[in-house]
Amino acid sequence: MEIACVIDERLAAPARPGHLGGLGPGRADLADPVAAAEATEAMVRALESIGAAVESERSGEAFFAVGGLRGIHGGDAAGVLAVARQAVAAAGDGGAEAPARVAAGSTRLAAFVAATGWRRPLPVAVLGARLGVPEREAEELLEALRRLGIETLPALARVSPDQVADRFGRLGLRALRLARGEEAPLRPRVPHEELTARIELPEDAAGRQLDRALELLVDRLLADPRRRGRTLLGLRLGALLTGGGSWSVEQGLGRPSASPRVLRRLLLSRLEALPGPAEALRLRALGFGPAASDQLELAVRAAAPRRRRLGEAVREVRAAQGAEALLRVLPIDSASRVPERWATLTPFPEL
């Protein structure tokens, strides 16, 4: 299968040493995460508009399978890539100097390498951004590989899995699989429609004023006719900060909901993390569930669904009220003659 990679290095974390990432300091033009997320969303939607099933798990990056699009766009991979390039350029600033690079390869990694222009033999540093772990953890692994004289992907691919597992554990095996071109299939997202609401805030809005603004924002989003009665699966709350820059946070809902009370409760706790005064709040729906009227309870009286619902409730309450909102009594020494040794309260376990 041939996979295409579209990467906009202005929005992505640094892909190569010496390259500035859009989220890093020094990029005043696209320095904030909300702008990067919005631009990435525009890029992904542009690709979806040409029929691509897109996987995008990092800012500034998108992958899609070329195969299914050949018939639609010219019959060969080059034709598909050209159409993708045009679509992304049109969705961005529209100029001929659009910075997104498009390339194809047999795996995500191969496509990424082709798009970002690494030279062969590929150094293990290529894996840094592809391991799906924090940068520091990835760098520790890469440094250890270099110390052992494994400096390139072909050299890593020659090491046996047993040796890698022994020395580097699960992360090492993940790196080995990437080096050998073994990857999980693409997990394209379900294309979704644009549904956002925005509210301007009065100067120095804080406390109850801010809470009230969030309530209004939620009400506006739910009242948008484009929602067509459907429930929401997740939300992204963003703020434009008065001092410049922006802030955003994503909140999954656990189960589809269109209840203003549930959405407010979840988002209010997230709003506490707002790093400074904001001049505007923005709320975006991240996917739709079935219409609220379709969510009829099935009469399945078994332990598993009850346990699942309880687990969801636990996560929901914890997300809304904090880690210690749900506690349970844990008996310690019920036979002790000193009552405070009988029991403690501990966080209710995740189910």
Added chain:
Amino acid sequence: MTPGLHRLYMPHPANVRADDAGVPLALDGVAVEAVREEWLVEDRWWTPRSLRRRYFELALADGRAVTVFRRGRDGRWYRQRA
């Protein structure tokens, strides 16, 4: 205490008036109607942090039943659900 660990039934300081023998006469100004039970707890006497408590289960004049203890180390009174 370990973060995230909240012990239940922790003792709380109590305002107890006692007679010369150390038997409570009043709790927070409410007279003690009767001492229903009395017991001594000694624990960890083999460590530097030994524990010695003299417990009283009291019936108060307002009808409440409460448990208090006097800490051996400093003679302070505490109330505790026991």
